[in-house]
Amino acid sequence: MKQKQNLANFFNAQTIAVIGASATEGKVGHTIVKNILSYGYAGEVYLINPHREKILKKKCYASISEIGVKIDCVIVVVPAPLVYDVIADSVLFCKNFVVISAGFGESGLSGHNREMQLSKLAQDQGLTIIGPNCLGYIIPSLGLNASFATGMPRIGPVACISQSGALIVALLDKAEQDHVGFSSVVSIGNKMQVGVSDLISYYATDPATRVIAVYLEGVVQGRELMQSIARAVKNDKKVIILKAGQSHAAQKAIALHTGSLAGDDEVFDYALKKVGAIRVATFDDLFAMIMLSVHTIDMRPNLSFRNIGVITNAGGPGVLVTDEIATKKNIIMSELSQNTIKVLTKKLPPAASTHNPVDLLGDATVDRYMIAIAQLIRDQNVDVLLVLLTPQDHTPVLEVAKFIIETQKKTKKIIIVSFIGGRKVANAVALLRENGIAHFASPQQAINTLDHLLSKTKTYSLAFPPCSISKKEKIDNILKNMSKRRSLYFDECAQVAQIYDIPTIAHHDITKGLSAQIHETYPCVAKIDAPTILHKTDRGGVIYPINNLSELHHAWMYLRHSFNDPLARIITQPMLPIKNELIIGMKRDDIFGTVVVVGLGGIYTEFLNVKVLFIAPISLAEIIHTLKVGKLAFLFARTRGQQPYHIEAIAQIVYNVSKLGNDNSAISAIDINPLLVYNDDRGDIVVDIKIVL
């Protein structure tokens, strides 16, 4: 883990140099120097500017060689065309650079070339470079702000990685308001060399970091990202990801291959779920999730935190919150204990509701809030307390806030709060936030964030058993016959499938004509089988039912003459009764590799979109679990007299297809359509399969 060692130099830097330090107020090279010097950073700071003697009363050096000591981290702020040279001149004294300067990959061809050169320099010299085109980085515990965003966040458990500098600025501004602290903040810019995965891997074992918040716009190495997240999640870090760029992934055309049924964004989504990351949809959600994660940091992931107690001074919000919770999977309205109800009934006015949600009524005093909050905190049926308030005429808004602050100091139970209104609640909300209470802009946001945080973060294996050499040899033998063909005949597909224990239907090749000797079972099906024909049913290339030799002869004649492709074969298969059809597709995703889709078959596959997807490597356990909880779950339940379909058998076929795809990179796509499945003692069987190189 050389990379990790190098990153540690940034995060524990004892000596820092700024190349391009500027004396001019308002210039980035000035702001960065000011920021480094302003917040009590105890390490050595060297400024490099050949034209100045001093900047902000600190000595300037003409070049890094003039300093003559090893530097842990060099911040580069010179114009883009100079960056290469100043780094090349520094390699004897430092291996770690943050390139703030813009004008690289993000800006046209010359910038792109500049980035290529810089990247090569880094590789040749073994450098670690953050950026270029970034905001810099901040380590609150060192008092080090090596960025051009002013201010110093408080120290805390959140590591923030962002591809957008502006979002860091907005996030830190919100965080300041909500008392959220950071272990470090890194703007990765063009991520030429240090990417999200490297940083997540670093934070995975960083004791100061317990929540990793990421904004990213694009992913290149999906597998690496998954591995880094899996490592972090295993070490009990929460990984929260906001990814932009979903719209580019919109699937427009009807899928040509079954595998394409999985849109890019769906694959990304599944990838994150598989390794236990929490994906959020908006910047607001990102911040709310960070805040709640920080507040619930000592919550063990396996502990049940499902039972919510709600206190309100108005019926309406109580009803709305009840509705909201009812739609959630991971939280429920707690059933308050008998004792709580007894105490509340005794101490609250008769018209108050003493069941959950506890309604203190519109004229609620601080006393009533105190009674209810104290009692629900004590109630063992309540894991999390949600306190709502609307600012009615005599509502003691500020006093309720103060009592919540006091209570949260004394309890390990989580209190989440939403005061609903505008100016009348503004001061109290500010007070709650300053004191580190989790206040949400709306009750709905509180509930959504909590539910999402509590979603099961079961993580799955990222490894397959090793590929069998003999299987691979057999497959290579089949594929090597293909010369220029890109797609396999059914016969070849069936051989490949057999090697991976994927059951395919029997078939006869009748391309050369029928002979009386062949013993077809009737009824049977005759099909055209050609590398060039992907959708043979649509093209009229499938004929059934064929009940006898004479009908078979007619079918043969028809197919022979309709498809005058010299490469086309004609095959027959027994006609099986259809109970239910699935489709299984394997595609090679640019970012995540082998992706497998399992969907409900039949004519409306694309429209109904009833499917689940997997990223290899997968385990049988993962497949079975996903089939059980996903959109196909109804196939495996006993409902309205339906016998369940055989989940283990289907999962095994899915596993085998994934393994086949994963082991044999020469195969670019597999289309099984249909896999006939039965909920009796007939075995599931592949009736048509297409393999494309």
Next chain:
Amino acid sequence: MKQKQNLANFFNAQTIAVIGASATEGKVGHTIVKNILSYGYAGEVYLINPHREKILKKKCYASISEIGVKIDCVIVVVPAPLVYDVIADSVLFCKNFVVISAGFGESGLSGHNREMQLSKLAQDQGLTIIGPNCLGYIIPSLGLNASFATGMPRIGPVACISQSGALIVALLDKAEQDHVGFSSVVSIGNKMQVGVSDLISYYATDPATRVIAVYLEGVVQGRELMQSIARAVKNDKKVIILKAGQSHAAQKAIALHTGSLAGDDEVFDYALKKVGAIRVATFDDLFAMIMLSVHTIDMRPNLSFRNIGVITNAGGPGVLVTDEIATKKNIIMSELSQNTIKVLTKKLPPAASTHNPVDLLGDATVDRYMIAIAQLIRDQNVDVLLVLLTPQDHTPVLEVAKFIIETQKKTKKIIIVSFIGGRKVANAVALLRENGIAHFASPQQAINTLDHLLSKTKTYSLAFPPCSISKKEKIDNILKNMSKRRSLYFDECAQVAQIYDIPTIAHHDITKGLSAQIHETYPCVAKIDAPTILHKTDRGGVIYPINNLSELHHAWMYLRHSFNDPLARIITQPMLPIKNELIIGMKRDDIFGTVVVVGLGGIYTEFLNVKVLFIAPISLAEIIHTLKVGKLAFLFARTRGQQPYHIEAIAQIVYNVSKLGNDNSAISAIDINPLLVYNDDRGDIVVDIKIVL
């Protein structure tokens, strides 16, 4: 419209009396008097309290009769047990009351009885009563606050109707912050007599009201609600509805009847769509929608307002907003005009993005914002301008806000704004709000609200052609034979269906045995047909294919002995080839009346949930439109070589089922499962139908 006349008395009240006026600070009867006297109400105010001479320096009367003049509106704040008497004593002087007092229907049996009595008094004496158990009402234009919520909202176009007083308080607090004004605010409490529909009907022709915002927890008279909304929408009022209580509508069991596939909340949702109301999901959404509606009040509903121009000083938010807009139906990222791009390219720095979203870069000055805002406002390809800002180091937050305020004053184009951050943007956000700019907490909220506001508000007919007397007589003739049966035999169903031109398959009754004379077409199906058996397939009561008389005999024997129900009949039907199956269900909804569901048939109907629903009365045009845009749309498109199914024919059958249900209230449910549909020249036909009384 007597009701409307009466409501006008409340909204134009020139004389008001308060029965139960109190001198004690903190009591509701005191707060209300103070509120009525505090905001410049120019009408006469009479206080009634037999124990006091004066309250707040105003004379008190012992009773209403002592005043001796007609009163437009009496506010009643006495304890619940006294309410009946004080109103009964007042009927000679006033017909219009607002009962603030709690202790009625909301609080146990005695309260319930009290409400019954009061309701009867109102009916007998022709009174109009708002409440009981409400907050009162406010008319800003009269300076009249006849409620116990302190403060006076500004005058504006919003009428607010709420079943929760607390939500009014929170809403007014937010509205104050965001410069939103009201024509009136009414707390309807237990809505004993004056309900949401009455008020919406009133506002439908109130020139001061252009946006009607409603919070409601339950609906009793669905048809009335729909009619009142339709009236308001027709008069160009926006109707925005937040309804609580969705969770109670959760469908738990698998549907017994096809019609039950429509959950209560789905029916409510469809009802609102049908009449052009805008339904929001949360309190936050309600407020955001009110705000945007007010800001866009002069936007003609038919005008295209789809093209959004976006200005940002950071790439990240720009990308996130692009994603968000891409998922929306009613708005798109505008393609900026060539001239705009030319001007921006000339005036902005080279690294800025001059295409939509326009990125002014992190170091954007107010000048850059001015250039871009002015240019996009001028661009005819931009209908709505969204301005984003993140508070970076040199960002002139307040100046940008001021420029936006100035610009909005001078343009009719709508500017919506989201400044992203915490303390660094707080002052600017406050300034924007004070000046009536539509500022949203997040870009996402801005986009969601705009998209939702622009969703097509096509409204549909609420009337059927009159019911044909002769049809009704024929149906009554069939139904009168049923004595104690609750469900019809297939033969009877087919007769009923025929009367309403619903095509059903031919059948023979072979209950009494087979005779050689009957000329079955083979293959055929034999079915058990009994009032007690709803799911005959599940019960093994359907046998097919039957290929000859001998097989038919065996089927008859089997059914005869398997179902030893003396009422059971056995019928045969020709076995038709299945191309596609639909189901049509009619149910009687408690709130909205005749509801019809059309869904994809087959074994997984309940799981796939591919359906559309309708509330009668409906027109053929509405059915066709809904089928075209709803979840079944794929049936009517030409895709992958599929011929479209016949939308007119299917719509006609749906129409006929709706009319049958609507005309004949004796029928409580109709189940058509399946309707076989074809995309060739075969006619669609009902194969099984169940009618339940």
